[in-house]
Amino acid sequence: MMHSFLRSPFSSLITLLTGLVVLLGYFLDIEPLRELRFRFLQWAVLLAAVSLMLGVLNLLRVHWSRLRESPSKALYSLTFFGGFGLAVLMAGLVGIQHILTRAVVDYVIVPIEASLFVVILVTLIYALTRLLQYRFSIFSLVFLLTVLFSLLASVPLWGVEIPFLHGEESIFAIGQRVLGTAGVRGLLIGVALGSVVTGIRVLFGLDRPYGE
Amino acid sequence: METQRCPMCGRPNPPELEVCQYCQARLKPLWTEPSGGSSAAIEAGIMKSKPALEPEEPLLPDWLIASRGERTGEEPAQPEEQEEEAFLLPQEEVEIDNFLGELFSDKLPEGKDEDVPEWLQALRGEKTAEPQRSPLSESGEQGEPLPFWLGLGTGETEEAHAESAPAEEKVSPFTESPFEGIDFDSDLLFLGDEKPAEKEAQADFQPSISPFEGVEPFLLEEDQILPESPLPIEEKTALPAEKPAPLPGEGDWMRKTPPWLEALPGMEWGEGETQGKEIPPEFLQGVVPPFVETDEALSEAEFPEWLSQVESSIEPELEAVIGTLTPPTIETLSEPEEAESIPKEAAEIVPQEAVPIEVGGPLHGLRGVLPAEPLVAEQKKPSKALSELLVTDKQRAQAELFLRLIEEEGKPKPILASKRAKPHTLWRALIFVVLAAAAIIGYLLPPISAAPQELSVGVFDAMQAVTQLPAQAPVLLIVDIEGRDFAEMQATTAAMLDQMMIKGAFFVLVSANQNGALQADRLLREVSRLNGHNYQPSVGWVNLGYLPGGVAGMQAFAQSLTEVMPTTIDGEAAWQSDRLKNIRTLADFNLVMLITEDSTRARQWLEQLKGRVPVSRLVFAVSAQVEPILRPYYEANPRQVQSVLAGIRDGAIYETQAARRGWAMQLWDAYTVVVMTGITLIFIGSLVYALLALLGRRKAQAEREGQ
Numbered sequence: 001m002m003h004s005f006l007r008s009p010f011s012s013l014i015t016l017l018t019g020l021v022v023l024l025g026y027f028l029d030i031e032p033l034r035e036l037r038f039r040f041l042q043w044a045v046l047l048a049a050v051s052l053m054l055g056v057l058n059l060l061r062v063h064w065s066r067l068r069e070s071p072s073k074a075l076y077s078l079t080f081f082g083g084f085g086l087a088v089l090m091a092g093l094v095g096i097q098h099i100l101t102r103a104v105v106d107y108v109i110v111p112i113e114a115s116l117f118v119v120i121l122v123t124l125i126y127a128l129t130r131l132l133q134y135r136f137s138i139f140s141l142v143f144l145l146t147v148l149f150s151l152l153a154s155v156p157l158w159g160v161e162i163p164f165l166h167g168e169e170s171i172f173a174i175g176q177r178v179l180g181t182a183g184v185r186g187l188l189i190g191v192a193l194g195s196v197v198t199g200i201r202v203l204f205g206l207d208r209p210y211g212e
Numbered sequence: 213m214e215t216q217r218c219p220m221c222g223r224p225n226p227p228e229l230e231v232c233q234y235c236q237a238r239l240k241p242l243w244t245e246p247s248g249g250s251s252a253a254i255e256a257g258i259m260k261s262k263p264a265l266e267p268e269e270p271l272l273p274d275w276l277i278a279s280r281g282e283r284t285g286e287e288p289a290q291p292e293e294q295e296e297e298a299f300l301l302p303q304e305e306v307e308i309d310n311f312l313g314e315l316f317s318d319k320l321p322e323g324k325d326e327d328v329p330e331w332l333q334a335l336r337g338e339k340t341a342e343p344q345r346s347p348l349s350e351s352g353e354q355g356e357p358l359p360f361w362l363g364l365g366t367g368e369t370e371e372a373h374a375e376s377a378p379a380e381e382k383v384s385p386f387t388e389s390p391f392e393g394i395d396f397d398s399d400l401l402f403l404g405d406e407k408p409a410e411k412e413a414q415a416d417f418q419p420s421i422s423p424f425e426g427v428e429p430f431l432l433e434e435d436q437i438l439p440e441s442p443l444p445i446e447e448k449t450a451l452p453a454e455k456p457a458p459l460p461g462e463g464d465w466m467r468k469t470p471p472w473l474e475a476l477p478g479m480e481w482g483e484g485e486t487q488g489k490e491i492p493p494e495f496l497q498g499v500v501p502p503f504v505e506t507d508e509a510l511s512e513a514e515f516p517e518w519l520s521q522v523e524s525s526i527e528p529e530l531e532a533v534i535g536t537l538t539p540p541t542i543e544t545l546s547e548p549e550e551a552e553s554i555p556k557e558a559a560e561i562v563p564q565e566a567v568p569i570e571v572g573g574p575l576h577g578l579r580g581v582l583p584a585e586p587l588v589a590e591q592k593k594p595s596k597a598l599s600e601l602l603v604t605d606k607q608r609a610q611a612e613l614f615l616r617l618i619e620e621e622g623k624p625k626p627i628l629a630s631k632r633a634k635p636h637t638l639w640r641a642l643i644f645v646v647l648a649a650a651a652i653i654g655y656l657l658p659p660i661s662a663a664p665q666e667l668s669v670g671v672f673d674a675m676q677a678v679t680q681l682p683a684q685a686p687v688l689l690i691v692d693i694e695g696r697d698f699a700e701m702q703a704t705t706a707a708m709l710d711q712m713m714i715k716g717a718f719f720v721l722v723s724a725n726q727n728g729a730l731q732a733d734r735l736l737r738e739v740s741r742l743n744g745h746n747y748q749p750s751v752g753w754v755n756l757g758y759l760p761g762g763v764a765g766m767q768a769f770a771q772s773l774t775e776v777m778p779t780t781i782d783g784e785a786a787w788q789s790d791r792l793k794n795i796r797t798l799a800d801f802n803l804v805m806l807i808t809e810d811s812t813r814a815r816q817w818l819e820q821l822k823g824r825v826p827v828s829r830l831v832f833a834v835s836a837q838v839e840p841i842l843r844p845y846y847e848a849n850p851r852q853v854q855s856v857l858a859g860i861r862d863g864a865i866y867e868t869q870a871a872r873r874g875w876a877m878q879l880w881d882a883y884t885v886v887v888m889t890g891i892t893l894i895f896i897g898s899l900v901y902a903l904l905a906l907l908g909r910r911k912a913q914a915e916r917e918g919q
Binding site: 010 | 339503613636639640643644647648661662664666668669694695696698699715727729731733734739749755759760761762764767770771772774776781782805815836840841843847861883884887888890891892895896897898900901902904905907908
């Protein structure tokens with residue numbers, strides 16, 4: 001029923017009116033319009049928080065069902081339930097300033113995430129070394145040399161400065177600024193155009209991401 | 213508009229075309245009679261006249277030359293030569309040389325009975341068995357030109373022919389149309405019971421003009437050629453009572469199915485069927501003997517058209533075609549001189565079974581027929597490729613691959629247990645070990661690398677913004693970092709936060725990341741601890757916690773932060789304290805600093821904060837990978853952000869400029885060693901794998917060349 005409601009014209013009408021109000025609030029500095037726009041944004045923030053809570057509840061339901069159906073995989077679900085209980089305990093009872101919460105952050109969350117990041121670093125280096133084996137072309141060579149020169153330019157080499165690599169006015173820095181900035185500007189223009197088009201399509205009801 | 217019909221397909225064509233636009237058959241003959249009397253020559257009762265034999269007509273048979281000489285009244289030279297040859301040569305050779313003349317001269321070649329077609333044998337036997345002459349033959353003697361086939365049907369004996377056929381009176385059957393003088397509406401053609409009255413009428417019969425005169429025989433429908441006879445077939449074919457009965461098996465050739473008719477497609481007659489089915493088609497009854505030898509007579513215009521136009525340029529080609537597609541009889545006709553030199557054994561008549569059957573055109577299914585256009589007929593032959601399945605090499609390869617896959621599918625493959633680690637796994641492990649060792653060594657070793665001395669523009673602007681901060685100023689810290697990037701972000705921002713703590717700034721922490729609130733709290737604690745500050749929560753900072761809603765939350769927070777985030781993460785009223793009671797909008801903060809390693813999040817915050825915060829109070833401290841994304845905003849004119857601190861390098865520069873050795877400088881050596889190690893690993897690994905790839909290519913190339 002909810003699915004059909006989201007696909008009904010009524011939901012499209014709500015989306016259209018809400019979007020128009022928020023959009024007009026950017027251009028017209030009128031108090032009622034500004035107030036209405038802010039209320040809509042507050043509702044959006046509230047709904048996002050509620051959706052996050054719904055996501056957590058759904059995760060709990062999935063793991064609960066897995067715990068009941070396949071005891072052989074119960075270890076992962078039990079770990080999840082343990083972590084969830086600990087997080088609720090830290091945030092709801094002892095607070096983030098408690099020593100237990102700090103310990104969890106300092107000795108569990110940050111080291112694990114850092115280790116995963118190191119795995120990514122090793123994988124990237126390994127993939128880069130085998131790049132020429134899989135695709136020995138001029139573009140692969142250009143990519144490899146760009147990576148090597150960028151890394152060389154980011155470290156001082158124990159006091160040794162290579163003229164065209166180090167320094168704000170070096171050739172590499174100038175090229176990095178010009179080429180890098182040009183490329184990013186192009187990306188940003190593309191992102192802006194895509195955002196505008198997507199907004200217009202949603203406003204006119206051509207896209208209904210809420211009905212999916 | 214005048215049109216000309218194609219002799220092959222019968223469709224109308226424009227008169228100027230030489231080749232049929234539908235079947236590509238030749239419309240205009242290669243050779244036409246120069247006298248212009250070709251049309252007149254085929255008219256009934258008009259004798260074809262031609263001057264003496266010209267030297268450029270070497271293919272005409274002797275009997276035709278003789279006949280022409282008779283018509284024109286001139287004394288042909290060739291008969292004389294033949295007579296002379298007849299004296300010099302044996303009778304058999306003379307007969308072989310004039311094979312076609314033999315056929316219609318009612319002379320049986322001696323010792324060649326087995327080579328003569330059955331229909332011809334039957335025809336000759338009938339002639340020898342019938343001493344009487346038909347009224348038609350009598351009428352022929354009266355001066356009217358009788359077709360040869362009527363002469364055959366009358367049963368003239370060989371002797372009668374020899375006696376009653378002096379050279380000047382003998383009529384060659386090839387000088388007239390085969391249908392000439394036939395009244396198809398009458399019953400004269402029937403050899404069955406003829407009434408005496410009819411016989412009398414036949415004696416006075418004057419051959420009328422053929423209904424097919426001037427019309428191509430191929431264009432005529434069967435009904436047009438011969439109307440349906442009112443008499444039954446048995447009556448038509450029955451011999452008259454007063455005539456002597458023919459020899460069994462010879463005289464009633466019409467009752468016997470000739471081999472050429474058996475070869476017709478769709479004519480497989482059962483043995484139990486009536487005799488009527490064994491009789492040739494009605495339009496052929498008594499009119500046309502089998503076609504091979506009388507084709508010239510049926511279509512006189514066709515025979516001399518292409519056969520007598522043997523010029524030097526096309527002669528070899530035509531000879532080749534004739535040699536393959538026509539019976540030897542025609543070859544004998546076309547080249548009488550050569551035929552004279554042919555040995556007797558070689559000049560034997562080819563059996564009828566060996567004569568090819570026509571496979572195309574209106575003569576389809578007939579044996580021994582001269583093709584009207586051999587080249588066109590060849591072109592019309594269906595290609596052999598059409599009858600075969602066309603399979604390309606690629607399709608064949610795919611089919612073979614598919615079959616191989618199917619075969620291999622059913623075969624079990626043993627799983628080989630690898631006892632040794634693969635080289636790639638070793639290489640990955642080596643990379644990890646080397647990097648970890650470099651990081652540990654770089655961190656533990658005393659400082660070996662000099663601090664970066666240059667002052668970047670971003671660091672300078674950031675220092676300006678911090679320097680302009682008043683004491684006890686409220687600073688908004690937006691911390692959107694994950695745990696994996698905490699070390700880098702701490703090194704980037706430690707010096708700047710240290711400078712702010714020195715000035716006694718009061719921090720308000722907020723994050724659009726679920727872990728951001730924890731990371732922000734940890735960051736301030738670490739900076740305070742490392743730099744010897746006594747910053748504590750609630751005294752030094754308040755943490756507003758997680759800001760949900762993504763971009764919408766950022767927009768709402770930028771519009772009215774007090775309403776969107778009214779309380780701290782501990783549940784206390786955030787904006788009621790003495791340090792924050794004057795804060796209502798983002799512009800009330802003396803500095804807004806965004807700390808993130810996510811480029812998307814940095815861009816979203818920048819776009820939502822634009823216009824809400826003065827640019828001079830907006831500073832970004834980001835990871836090195838985010839710097840290219842923010843550089844356009846920073847280098848824009850006017851700027852959209854006051855400063856961008858990027859990576860450990862800018863943090864180290866800040867510490868160097870601030871003359872306070874902090875977290876960035878502690879990591880600087882380790883960072884340098886790890887980066888240099890990574891560069892070395894990439895260089896060596898790329899070199900080794902590139903060499904392996906080149907060697908592999910050479911090896912594969914050598915194998916291909918070896919194969």
